[in-house]
Amino acid sequence: MTVPAEYLPLLEAAVGPMPEKAELPLPPMGLSVDEEREQRKRDLAVAFRVFGRLGFSEGVAGHITARDPEDSGLFWVNPFGMSFNQIRVSDLICVDHNGVVVHGRRPVNRAAFVIHAQVHDARPDAVAAAHAHSVYGKAFSSLGIPLAPLTQDACAFYDDHGIYDDYAGVVNETVEGKRVAAAIGDHKAAILKNHGLITVGGSVSAAAWWFVTMERSCQAQLAAMAAGEPQEIDHETALLTRSQVGSDIAGWFQFRPLWEQTVASSPDVFD
Template structure:
């Protein structure tokens, strides 16, 4: 199998389509009042926080299913346990995203052992441990990780490049997304997962060439929303590419300004709420069981 030599590749985050501003131009929207994306939340005990994370993770699986982001048994979402930060909760190998409940989730330690949750005979996708364990280990700021083989994300990943920053929506990833420019087969070995974590670095998303998308966040809410948004960004990029026309570039300062407003952890958590409200109305929160 031929594998791209990642040591010679660059995880570029600055697309060539961005325009530089002249020194004569005034600052972008100087003095503008920023969005208020704050959400009220009572201080929680470790047990309450654990339950919240598990419920939100189960809801995230339902949301993924509703938006067509699952594919058989591939794809996995994880959340760090608040009481045991070296362990994380993950979906079992054989349960459909659309059927996921809090009681199905498995708690895995740093050795890959299931130490809590799920039913008898419980097991998980080995690739989930290989990828997620390394990221949780390398990024203590990351609470949740989302990865799946979504249609538009996987299609765009086959091009081996980053999306251009040509829409307002895409700017949540401005200077915050990278490309892992290689494919070494289904990920089961630590060596491959180390490379992915290195290319992700301190960003919120990485496109895995010939594979799919991966997003992270300081909460299940933000990591999930970033994935939903990145899937749409990839879809829009494919549609723009299909026109054969050159898109109008966005200025660097405008991109930075917009990213600072919409690309924050608070923004990601806030934007997740309508998806949660929608799935709660549809399911009656039956994922809490």
């Protein structure tokens, strides 16, 4: 088994000696444009099922997007008003940065294209972006503070997330989408005050995982704050830990168990 050199530091930190003829899931490489598009759509549909199972849905709110690999002015997203738990590959719609649906019959959530179009425009390195109204993300966002390096998992976001503190109702205007994108900056995430969380990644799986673990880190910090005086990990150790658990490829690997579990239990997701 040949492992790309860029993956070796992660693997050396995470696994023991590799057995002969080792089997290890790796991100697909060398795909054609059509194959890459299909892979992103499959990952997107699986991510929605995961979000649904984890209770991240809130009515019609929430969206995950994947940039089209051929036309950077287009992205794939969930259709408006459809349950995360039912989304299949064939249900996904493709929209441009003005919200015009170019593939699919259902409309798009206005906030989805207002926010995500600006995020994708500002971050050409970001293949995907995820936003949902999850319970602990919403609760934590009301504090208007950053995540602290209280745990190993939270260190993935140490000095790597912004705060958007100008909530002005449902995001309906392009200018507010630009502000959200500016709050993310070159980080992997942002806390949207009084709103929730948003994450980005170099793959759909990475963006989805950052959302999952950021939500749980919010839950852990809220619990710690309620219990007493949390003790933070020191600056140098937090930075070291971020380098170990906070890379894009680490996000892809971390999401893999959820991906495989979902595919095994919901084979219709690829219909």
